Amino acid sequence: MSENPYLPKPAVVESIYVETEDVRTIEVKLKGFQVDFKPGQFAQILVPGVGEAPFCIASSTKRKDRLAFSIQKRGNVTIALHQVKIGDVVGIRAPLGNGFPLEDLRSREVVIIATGMGIAAAKPLILYILENRGEFGDVTVLYGARYPWNLIYRDEYDKWKEKLNLIVTLSRPPPEWKGARGRVTAHFSEIPNMRESKFIVCGAPKVIESIVTELVGGYGVKPWNIYVSLERHMKCGIGRCARCLICGGKYVCLDGPVFNAAEIPMETLRRDRWIWSV
Ligand SMILES: Cc1cc2nc3c(=O)[nH]c(=O)nc-3n(C[C@H](O)[C@H](O)[C@H](O)COP(=O)(O)OP(=O)(O)OC[C@H]3O[C@@H](n4cnc5c(N)ncnc54)[C@H](O)[C@@H]3O)c2cc1C
Ligand code: FES
Structure with a gap:
């Protein structure tokens, strides 16, 4: 049975x-x-x-x-x-759900952009890359939060830095903060080979939308080189209740939560009622 x-x-x-x-x-x-x-x-x-x-x-x-x-x-x-x-x-x-497309990331330069709790979605990918470092090209993790006391996984950054480029930036840093300042978008110019890289973007839907718009419009990144991880209210989690249906008839629980940015119109992220929208 x-x-x-x-x-x-x-x-x-x-x-x-x-x-x-x-x-x-x-x-x-x-x-x-x-x-x-x-x-x-x-x-x-x-x-x-x-x-x-x-x-x-x-x-x-x-x-x-x-x-x-x-x-x-x-x-x-x-x-x-x-x-x-x-x-x-x-x-x-x-x-x-589906998970990140490891097959499309292998041998490529990878940029993981995470804001707020989006770092939780990115964490297993970061760990996978650290455990299988030889399979990937240059890897940059760009993690943004508001205040230092919002940062999670703080004890792990030194380990991550041994094998990848980590930029932790605060949009509302206190004067004593010695790290990077500003939103994640303020640090795109520090990422090498933008156009040759594969991007993973995790965070609140509105923030994802503005990051993808900036990558595509400001830096010429092709949408099909960007993957986003979406979170939406769910009930069944297995494609049966239609609670997580988004535009184009896709279910976040089944077809996602990871989508290629070429697959979904970004403006719907601004319009729809999402869990982490503010
Ligand atoms: C695939 C996926 C992965 C996630 N991963 C994480 C994670 O790693 N860590 C984490 O902390 N959270 C994660 N979330 C979000 C988490 O599921 C929600 O915060 C949780 O469901 C809230 O449940 P609750 O009973 O605590 O709150 P609820 O009482 O259900 O509500 C919490 C908040 O959401 C609002 N809300 C309620 N219904 C809706 C709705 N239909 N649409 C929009 N907003 C609504 C409420 O107004 C309230 O502000 C994830 C969500 C998804 C879909
Ligand atoms: S949560 Fe039921 S269809 Fe996605």
Whole structure:
């Protein structure tokens, strides 16, 4: 008999790391099953008695029996996930969605642009590149946040820098901030070989739209060299409820969350009602 795709499987919370005031990374140990996933795929997490919500798998693809998720506090499910304790059991449906096109990135120069929580979507790809460094050309990660206290994965930057070019920039830096300043778009001129690179853009839809517009209009990057990771409200996560339908009849949960920028009109990102729109 085929498995019920709506049925979550149990996972035990094994560690909790406080990233910022409103973001936590939890690692869960899967009970009696494994998840073989691609960077960019996501999971539905069920908090018993509260509800279910989608989250990017933010850990290494090498670890199939444990998954990490970085969760920003928003509403019922995310608040409940901020309250779980080590040993608590949650339900997991994974892997869901398509993931990043590794085959199109291999041997190419890769630029990963992430703003805000978008870095959680990019994280497994960054880890994949670090673990398989020889498969890729030059890699730049350009990560933007507002304030230093919004930055997540801070303990890992030194490791990332050993194998790739990392630019962390703040749009509202305090005077003592010694790193890069301004929005991510202010640092495009520091990226070598823009036109020869493949781009991965993760963040709030409106920000994705402005980044893609700038890459294409200001720097001559071809839309088909850009991939975006979209987040939209979901229910089933498996293409059956039409909750995540976007223009062109595509489902974010099934056809995405990763789309080629040539596939979707960017202006719809500005128009539609997206989760992280402000
Ligand atoms: C593929 C995917 C990956 C994601 N990855 C992550 C991740 O790694 N980390 C992370 O923190 N979050 C991630 N999210 C977002 C996360 O799923 C939401 O924050 C979560 O579903 C909110 O659930 P909640 O019950 O806590 O909040 P809710 O109570 O559902 O609402 C939270 C906020 O969203 C607004 N909202 C409610 N319904 C809608 C709607 N239909 N359209 C737009 N806005 C609405 C509410 O007004 C409220 O402000 C991801 C979403 C998707 C689709
Ligand atoms: S969430 Fe149901 S179709 Fe995408």
